[in-house]
Amino acid sequence: MSGLWPLTVRELKKWVRNPTFFFTGLIQPIFWIALFGSAFDITKFLSGPSGSAAASFLLDGAPNYITYIVGGVLTTMGLFTAMFAGTQIIFDRRLGPMGRFLSSPIRRSSIVFSKIISSVIRILPQVVILVVAAYLIPNGLKFVHGFTIVDVLVMATAIILIAFIFSSIFSVIATRMTNMQSIFGIVNLVNLPLMFVSYAMFSKAMMADWLGNIAQYNPVSWSAEAIRTVIINGSLTSSQWVQEGRWLGALAALAAGLLLLTYYLVEKEIRD
């Protein structure tokens, strides 16, 4: 796909060269894990032996809240970064580069895929920083069963898939929009609902029934649960593996479907 490589390199250059953009992106994970880890930790109200049993039940057996939510925070961070993947498309249209791209013999989808791929790449250092920060803060992330290659692979796979899913949705939206305000409006409308109507921060046991029922269809839940399961349990039983496969499989299927749809829509029509 000619054009994809130079356009992706362009996006990454713009990212690295913009110190505010670059450093805020790297500091953000530390803020998130520290704030969410303290703010939403309801297990602090539970004390004594019966309290820790209840806490363990609410946290699906995780030793503490940070260990429980690290998968959720990783996913949410991926989600938030990915939702802004499309904004550059609007800038390109407004500031002129889109005109150049459209009159070049490159595939039109490579314009959009370069945004998607670069946003996925931007998320990866955030993942590393977040995990390290979660591990270092007091009463932080505990790998009860050690930190294995399985943890790394599941984390990376889930976050990359989440990033593909949401960056393709929001990039396609951006190709139909001509101003920034609209896309920011849409992002603001759905970001918190996507985060809270999911198992990212709270388990189903902690939610109102209706909320818990809706949350199981949210890809954010799938990713959060997939990461959580390997972190909390270490080596999985075969039924846990099946469940793990379902979550990752669903994410992969959705990502693949959306990427194909993006390709189809963008090749068919990308407006000046």
Place this chain on the structure above:
Amino acid sequence: MMDGTIIETKNLTKVYNGNIKAVSDLNISIREGEIYGLAGPNGAGKTTTINMLITRIAPTGGSATVGGFDIVRDSLAVRRLIGVVPQDFTADEDLTGRENIMMVSQFYDVPKAKAKENIGRLLKLVELEDAADRLVRTYSGGMRKRLELIIGLVHEPRILFLDEPTLGLDIQTRTQMWNYVREIQQKLNVTIILTSHYLEEIDALAGKVSIIDHGKVLITGSPSELKASLKGDIITMTLTDQKSADLMKTVPGVIEVVDAGPNTVKIKVDNADEALPRVINFISQHELSTIKLTVQKPSLDEVFLEYTGRSIRDEEGGMDRMKTAMNLRRARQ
């Protein structure tokens, strides 16, 4: 592509939103190696025509070939063959000039060594070598236009489209751009299609020009042919009173004399250099006195006036035209 024709349109038409007719039944034929001008006022359909030829938008009727390729069926082949310098800036402000050109060279799969060589030569051509490694954000308007000019050339296109290349530039920068365009055409041997609503620009650069308005070609020819077709120069004279002005209508040996305002007449002659002494003799014989006398050799502006019935700068004719131009602009976005 017999007889060296490189671009040909047949009844090319573009209608926006079902009712805004930007280009209608346009027929032009451009020969390899020439600089071809499309002149016309804002909203005449120049940019729409270019956008169809560069395959950025699809026509709603008719057809066109560029370098022998159909603009709809073989749009990718057309894009490989052409270079485009659009009306708006397209360079990324957060990259350097060199990075911008390099990126575009990759769009065309130009081998890296070849691209480097071309970029060096092009930067030199437009005297941007010193600024090449600065971010485009720091460039002046004229520098950005020069950069745009060479971005469109990095893959050695056979055909270059220049859409209003000097729009918004001051007069010195404009003449400098003209020199670059001439140099490009001579040194790189490309066919250039140029749109402009500065008729002096078309006159200075183009070997052939089509005047278009309301999406139609009004006339085509070389600038000198078009000017010659007007037959004659104009002497405009303001005299002290209407009686004297009326008397001027009896001056012999001219094509015609018409009223042109209070105490003013326009005298059309074959050649002003030869007719002027006769006119001056007539004035002294009849003891008339003139307040003002101007001689005008026809420019493309007069040609435009002749064929459209109004001046190209005439934004009056008014709201309707402005509206058409604005609607077009909006529909294009």
